[in-house]
Amino acid sequence: MSFVIRPSREDDLEHLYEMAKLTGGGFTNLPADRDALNGKLEKSAKAFANTEDALTDETFLLVLENTETGAVRGTCQLMTQVGQQWPFYSYRLNTLTQYSQELDRTVRAEMLHLVTDLEGCSEVGGLFLHPNERAGGLGLLLARSRYLFIAMHRARFAERVLAELRGIIDDRGGSPFWDGVAGRFFGMTFQEADYFNAINGNQFIADLMPKHPVYVAMLDDDAREVIGLPHPTGRAAMKMLENEGFRFEGYVDIFDGGPTMLARTDDVVSVADANPLTLGSAALDSGERALLATGHLTDFRCCYGTRSVDGDSIAIDPAGAETLRVGEGDTVWSVAK
Incomplete structure (x- = not known):
């Protein structure tokens, strides 16, 4: 599924x-x-x-x-x-601290502003x-x-x-x-x-x-x-x-x-770990589980898949490529699962 x-x-x-x-x-x-x-x-x-x-x-x-x-x-x-x-x-939620010299007592009151x-x-x-x-x-x-x-x-x-x-x-x-x-x-x-x-x-x-x-x-x-x-x-x-x-x-x-x-x-x-990579292969049979995404605005798609990253290139599994509707040369973003 x-x-x-x-x-x-x-x-x-x-x-x-x-x-x-x-x-x-x-x-x-x-x-x-x-x-x-x-x-x-x-x-x-x-x-x-x-x-x-x-x-x-x-x-x-x-x-x-x-x-x-x-x-x-x-x-x-x-x-x-x-x-x-x-x-x-x-x-x-803040704390107000007050001190009474006569009582030698400090009172801390939590307040909602x-x-x-x-x-x-x-x-x-x-x-x-x-x-x-x-x-x-x-x-x-x-x-x-x-x-x-x-x-x-x-x-x-x-x-x-x-x-x-x-x-x-x-x-x-x-x-x-x-x-x-x-x-x-x-x-x-x-x-x-x-x-x-x-x-x-x-x-x-x-x-x-x-x-x-x-x-x-x-x-x-x-x-x-x-x-x-x-x-x-x-x-x-x-x-x-x-x-x-x-x-x-x-x-x-x-x-x-x-x-x-x-x-x-x-x-x-x-956000920090996500980078655009060029899809080099959509036939990967084993690798690291990851979130994969592609597309801009109305074309955005994201799914789970398998990836292998080599520099600026990424290989993903066929099911992931099918779900994202991508092929070799397309841009894929990913982060490790």
Whole structure:
């Protein structure tokens, strides 16, 4: 069975909608709403059609396709410059240290500050793999294909890149962090606020969110204990991000308190290690397992394959060449699996 990462198309709508219904909430980039998803597909199509190598506010949506059946079984997204259409809000976790000479006591208080520090960064997000396909490293293929895409279209992305991980969601689909912080001011459940944000954007946060710092010690235990923690299903994704060079720098999501991971774009391992090579042979029978990619914008394709690199030349296996639709003399990018 073979899978390929390719740009999204308009006819992927129903596939995306069916996957969106499986996310379980807290997944703003993949809302279970056909109109919103269609809007994402239209914005992605516009980004792929733009041939100018300049940094603007764009969204590229990629999908994982089973090449034998044509079924879409996963998706991921790249946002080139966040915070342009409306502010990109985060909570920044800081510590305030105070000392009383009379008591000879030092008190350290953790506080959450509402900030827009990450405005202008690129973002990798929207990664979802169908539950029936969570084997064989397909999640890793989805995740790392984004970095190859960035390397191959570097001028379209910012100097820093972030990734937001979904926070802790309880069995009812609620968020202890939301209930303990923002939910007190909005009169909305987490699910209602999350859905509204996915469909309408987060201007309502700017309108209603209190601007003063929140003292963590004043939150209830349930809210306090989940700050900066990923959802259990996101722990592997967090580890993958750390392996790529992303780090948690105290920024958390304003809805569910999940961690935001940051990296300098050029320092991301799969961006730094990716280089264009000329395909010398498409008949390799053994070699190193790798992610292989080719194409520009709408012609982008990425898959697993076998490679052997010799200087500026690369040899790959026949199946990889068929999936990428490349032949001798074509350009192939790759990173080790």
